[in-house]
Amino acid sequence: TRTLAIATHDAPILHQRAQEVGDIQVHAIQTLLDEMLTTMQAANGVGIAAPQVFVPLRIIIVASQPNKRYPDAPFMEPIAMINPEILWQSDTTCSGWEGCLSVPDTRAQVKRAERLRIRYWTRTGEQVEAEYSGFVARIIQHECDHLDGILFPERLE
Ligand SMILES: O=C(O)C[C@@H](Cc1ccccc1)C(=O)SCC(=O)c1ccccc1
Numbered sequence: 001t002r003t004l005a006i007a008t009h010d011a012p013i014l015h016q017r018a019q020e021v022g023d024i025q026v027h028a029i030q031t032l033l034d035e036m037l038t039t040m041q042a043a044n045g046v047g048i049a050a051p052q053v054f055v056p057l058r059i060i061i062v063a064s065q066p067n068k069r070y071p072d073a074p075f076m077e078p079i080a081m082i083n084p085e086i087l088w089q090s091d092t093t094c095s096g097w098e099g100c101l102s103v104p105d106t107r108a109q110v111k112r113a114e115r116l117r118i119r120y121w122t123r124t125g126e127q128v129e130a131e132y133s134g135f136v137a138r139i140i141q142h143e144c145d146h147l148d149g150i151l152f153p154e155r156l157e
């Protein structure tokens with residue numbers, strides 16, 4: 001599986017809204033999903049969004065795992081979310097460190113909703129709803145922002 005080039009923050013695609021994936025396309029994007037995962041892992045990320053690899057589609061991968069920056073991050077199997085929609089998010093917020101593969105050498109504390117409920121299509125094309133909290137909810141909000149052309153420095157107080 002190839003690794004793909006990662007757009008840096010000056011790339012226009014990172015400042016645009018990505019397009020929904022049509023249901024017939026779900027079959028066609030399987031290779032892209034594998035390449036996004038490989039690219040994220042090679043970059044030691046815990047998430048990635050399709051616009052970061054120059055693909056203007058509403059696809060994210062969420063893959064929290066402990067790493068040297070985040071030794072207490074929960075471990076989870078990577079999840080590909082197609083056309084993710086945040087249905088609800090808690091009023092309760094929390095601040096935590098974020099970084100971005102497209103904004104190298106930058107870390108900042110960002111305030112995010114502590115919990116959220118999200119609906120998305122899986123890579124096998126079934127619709128799923130699920131709730132997340134904490135660091136995984138943070139990653140999801142960060143990745144969904146990428147689909148709307150928002151980078152985390154724009155979220156700083
Ligand atoms: O640019 C991306 O979407 C990947 C980004 C995801 C992310 C990290 C931390 C909080 C929210 C979203 C990264 O994986 S940056 C690299 C990293 O592993 C990391 C950086 C700072 C804190 C924790 C992890």
Ligand SMILES: [Zn+2]
Nearest residue numbers: 099100101102
């Ligand atoms: Zn990012």
